[in-house]
Amino acid sequence: MLVAAGYFNLESLWFLLIAVLWIGYFFLEGFDFGVGMLYPILGRDEAEKRALLGTILPVWDGYEVWLLVAGGATFAAFPAWYASLFSGFYLALFLILLALIVRGVAIEYRNKHTGAVWRRRWDVAMPVASALTALLWGVAFANIVHGIPLDARGDYTGGLLDLLNGYAILGGLTVLAAFTLHGALFLSLRTRGELEERARRAALLLWPPTAALLIAFLVWTAIDAASTSAKQIVVLVLAGATLAAGASAWPLAWLRRMGMAFAATGAAIVLFVATLFLWLYPEVLVSSTEGVASPTIFTTSSSHYTLVAMTIVAIVFVPIVLLYQAWAFWVFRARLGREDFEEVKNPLDLLGRTPLGRKT
Amino acid sequence: VGKGAGDRREGFGVIASAALELARWQFAVTTVYHFLFVPVTIGLAWFVAGMQLAWYRTQNERYLRMTRFFGKLFLINFALGVVTGIVQEFQFGMNWSEYSRYVGDIFGAPLAIEGLAAFFLESTFLGLWIFGWDRLAPKVHLAMIWLVAFGTTASAYFILAANSWMQNPVGYKKVGDHAEMTSLGKVFFQELQITHFFHTIAASLLTAGLIVLAVSAYWLRRNRDVELFGGAAKAALVVTLFSSAAVIVVGHFQAQILTDKQPMKMAAAEALYETSSPAPLSLFAVGPWERHPKRTDIDIKLPHALSVLATNSWSGEIKGINQVQSEYRERYGPGDYTPIVGSTYWTWRIMVGIGFLAFFFSLLGLWLVRRGRGLERSRRFTWWAYVFLAMPFVANIAGWLFTEMGRQPWIVQGLLLTRDAVSPRVGVASVALTLAGFTAVYAILAAVEGWLMARAVKHGPEDTVPAAAPGAPLPPLVY
Numbered sequence: 114m115l116v117a118a119g120y121f122n123l124e125s126l127w128f129l130l131i132a133v134l135w136i137g138y139f140f141l142e143g144f145d146f147g148v149g150m151l152y153p154i155l156g157r158d159e160a161e162k163r164a165l166l167g168t169i170l171p172v173w174d175g176y177e178v179w180l181l182v183a184g185g186a187t188f189a190a191f192p193a194w195y196a197s198l199f200s201g202f203y204l205a206l207f208l209i210l211l212a213l214i215v216r217g218v219a220i221e222y223r224n225k226h227t228g229a230v231w232r233r234r235w236d237v238a239m240p241v242a243s244a245l246t247a248l249l250w251g252v253a254f255a256n257i258v259h260g261i262p263l264d265a266r267g268d269y270t271g272g273l274l275d276l277l278n279g280y281a282i283l284g285g286l287t288v289l290a291a292f293t294l295h296g297a298l299f300l301s302l303r304t305r306g307e308l309e310e311r312a313r314r315a316a317l318l319l320w321p322p323t324a325a326l327l328i329a330f331l332v333w334t335a336i337d338a339a340s341t342s343a344k345q346i347v348v349l350v351l352a353g354a355t356l357a358a359g360a361s362a363w364p365l366a367w368l369r370r371m372g373m374a375f376a377a378t379g380a381a382i383v384l385f386v387a388t389l390f391l392w393l394y395p396e397v398l399v400s401s402t403e404g405v406a407s408p409t410i411f412t413t414s415s416s417h418y419t420l421v422a423m424t425i426v427a428i429v430f431v432p433i434v435l436l437y438q439a440w441a442f443w444v445f446r447a448r449l450g451r452e453d454f455e456e457v458k459n460p461l462d463l464l465g466r467t468p469l470g471r472k473t
Numbered sequence: 474v475g476k477g478a479g480d481r482r483e484g485f486g487v488i489a490s491a492a493l494e495l496a497r498w499q500f501a502v503t504t505v506y507h508f509l510f511v512p513v514t515i516g517l518a519w520f521v522a523g524m525q526l527a528w529y530r531t532q533n534e535r536y537l538r539m540t541r542f543f544g545k546l547f548l549i550n551f552a553l554g555v556v557t558g559i560v561q562e563f564q565f566g567m568n569w570s571e572y573s574r575y576v577g578d579i580f581g582a583p584l585a586i587e588g589l590a591a592f593f594l595e596s597t598f599l600g601l602w603i604f605g606w607d608r609l610a611p612k613v614h615l616a617m618i619w620l621v622a623f624g625t626t627a628s629a630y631f632i633l634a635a636n637s638w639m640q641n642p643v644g645y646k647k648v649g650d651h652a653e654m655t656s657l658g659k660v661f662f663q664e665l666q667i668t669h670f671f672h673t674i675a676a677s678l679l680t681a682g683l684i685v686l687a688v689s690a691y692w693l694r695r696n697r698d699v700e701l702f703g704g705a706a707k708a709a710l711v712v713t714l715f716s717s718a719a720v721i722v723v724g725h726f727q728a729q730i731l732t733d734k735q736p737m738k739m740a741a742a743e744a745l746y747e748t749s750s751p752a753p754l755s756l757f758a759v760g761p762w763e764r765h766p767k768r769t770d771i772d773i774k775l776p777h778a779l780s781v782l783a784t785n786s787w788s789g790e791i792k793g794i795n796q797v798q799s800e801y802r803e804r805y806g807p808g809d810y811t812p813i814v815g816s817t818y819w820t821w822r823i824m825v826g827i828g829f830l831a832f833f834f835s836l837l838g839l840w841l842v843r844r845g846r847g848l849e850r851s852r853r854f855t856w857w858a859y860v861f862l863a864m865p866f867v868a869n870i871a872g873w874l875f876t877e878m879g880r881q882p883w884i885v886q887g888l889l890l891t892r893d894a895v896s897p898r899v900g901v902a903s904v905a906l907t908l909a910g911f912t913a914v915y916a917i918l919a920a921v922e923g924w925l926m927a928r929a930v931k932h933g934p935e936d937t938v939p940a941a942a943p944g945a946p947l948p949p950l951v952y
Contacts (some may be wrong), residue, residue, distance in 0.1 A: 170600075170603075170604065171600035171601065171603065171604040171605075172597075172600050173600075174555060174596040174597075174599065174600060175593065175596040175597035175600055177555075177559075177596070178588060178592040178593050178596050178597075180559075181558075181559065181562055181588045181592055182585065182588035182589050182592070182593070184562050184563065184566075184588075185562060185581065185584040185585035185586075185587065185588040185589070186585045186588075187581075188562075188565065188566065188573065188577055188580070188581035188584055188585065189577070189581030189582045189584065189585040189586075190581070190585075191577075192573055192574055192576075192577020192578060192581055192651075193574050193577070195565075195566045195573055195577060195581070196566055196570035196571070196573040196574045196577070196896075197570070198566065199563055199565075199566025199567045199570065199573075200566055200567055200568075200570035200896040200898060200899055201898075203567055203896075203899050203903050203907075204903060204906070204907070206563055206567060207567075207906075207907045207910065210559060210560050210563060211910060211911075211914060213556065213559055214556040214557070214559070214560070214914060214918070215914075217552060217555060217556035218552060218553070218556055218918060218921070221548070221552035222549075222552065222921065222925065225549065225925055225929075226925065226928070264898070266897075268570070268896075268897060268898040269898060270898065415577065415578040415581070415653075415654075416578050416648070416653040416654065418653065418654055418655060419578050419579070419581075419582060419653070419654050419657075422582065422654070422657045423582060423585060423586075426582075426585075426586055426589065426590075427589065430586075430589045430590050430593075431589070434589065434593045434597075437593075437594075437597055437598075438593070438597055441597050441598075441600060441601055444601060444605060444608055444609065445600075445604065445608075
């Protein structure tokens, strides 16, 4: 479609790649955030909590790198976008950074000491940090597409409170709810027995509020985006597809087709982020200031040389990364249950397991 | 920098300069903190990879316990390196948006490549290593930790290429109000970068060596697992000896390059005001407590030594601060181009001094363990091993303060001034808030991490693992 519209160029390619990195980040870390919020609630004792958390422990760090690479790619390919975005969303990003720090430390340190108080504290820190991050990413992206006050140089002229408008808060809550649902479905896929069933019931309960928020946000977006240009029609089609994918999660979960249900919320996240990025394209931020043009991929991009060099690097490394991350996902495919984590007095107790983590 | 930024700054005046100072403090605090963990990660990764290789080759259970014990320390440290690293990447855009606009075309590339080629590698394979003990074949599992070590080292290469470019910009051209890359090869492989990289990796191995030594000393002093920790201590001494030698030798060549590329930094490092031929090496100097003292009160010098070290000739000419200052004024216009002389002089000496101390200390240690005599009997040496635990951290911090403060007032040598690089629209209150926030959270995390580390060290290695037999699955490391 981009080629047909005469849009194909390196700037568009890098915009697409950055969109793909954000899509990857939200798809993969989306369920990590969901698990982070749900494990203290769904896990009724220590062994269950550890089983739930164990589903993301080996992989979360690799998924967070998607964010780092999205940031780095924006810096390399669109320096002026990176500069405006990161300095403009200053305090929001500060809060996100603090939340990401707390979350990372919570995941890594929680199980390194057995004290009850120690674990209880991390069990509070982790869901709060996960929820805050999910919420703020939603707020940030809603603001990017909806428009923020900018000066002629592309610097943000508002404050933190200007970012907390109705549309952005709705976007934040939508993302928060969607990640929680996505996480519940992920857990139902990666656990077994009682935990699997509990995660499935949680997903069924989480679906109605998520659907309501998603519909409200997409309708608002559709009204904003409504026009007869070819691009906006594709945006509306994508928004509709997002809804359809999200909607199918409930019946699939009800029918116990958990793999399909997880794929449905996954597809909804992919389509949702794609909707926002396509709506934005070819702008990179939307200026709400009278007389100030929105910066675009062409006004913010790096030189041709840099884009070509980075394209070659991406062509070499992206497929390799996808291959080994998929392999890691496959290595840890085993479902986990509470009996895998019942208090281990001696690490040797764990030896009776098959390579897939079940007791023989 | 474009005219717009300049106009706006005039309106803010004092407040803008306060915001600049706070942004610099924030960069210093977050970067120094981040770099407490980075060299430990890089150095310990190679140690643990080596230990696991030894186990794989010999099937000696001692090496397995060693791997898992030091692996645990490695993981506790790794987590903080990761979470504080995110701040580093975001910070350029948040506090230094004018810098990002000006140099992003060049500077962004190594950052993006670092994520793509190194961060993915280390994080994904570290997860596989921690949790893959019972799921991967031993040979594949061994490959995981080697890939992690390789990934951490590659990551250092990319970020140091970005930093080397700030010290000595190459492979670029100025286009309007920003710089554009003309050669990625030059950015990645300039001479300064090669020495910068090997110097940092050697310093990382030195840091890890002294950590392994101190931890081993703790158990040797208690006469427990003497065979295991005696072996670890000996390996640590060998690594420390070679890496400190490498730090000194590479550092020497690095300083020669810097004398050529950043004459002001090196003149300040020697408190050398007047251009001299031959130039003496200052061993100990004290001057008035000022930003740019005009004289030194005490200055003990070694004649000819600086000329010999910096130019390989008995009477080579070394430019003094005053001459470089007037040259720069001619080339770049009026202004003060001298860094704070006292801090540059002393951070340089602390770094170099500790490098030499570590060399002689490890030499002494190896002499003590010659022909199989154990360190467990050298109580004085093992006590000093505790003292030497702190030294590499002091040296690492001093080294970076020297590198970055010695470049001031430039953020990119000769190209962009630090005061023109800061985000123009981020207010002083915002920077103050984030500086306070990061400092507070980092302080808490330091306490938590230190406590966990001390606890893991005191807990000691796992007891005998009978399943060390070939082919038997092993439990995941910690969880």
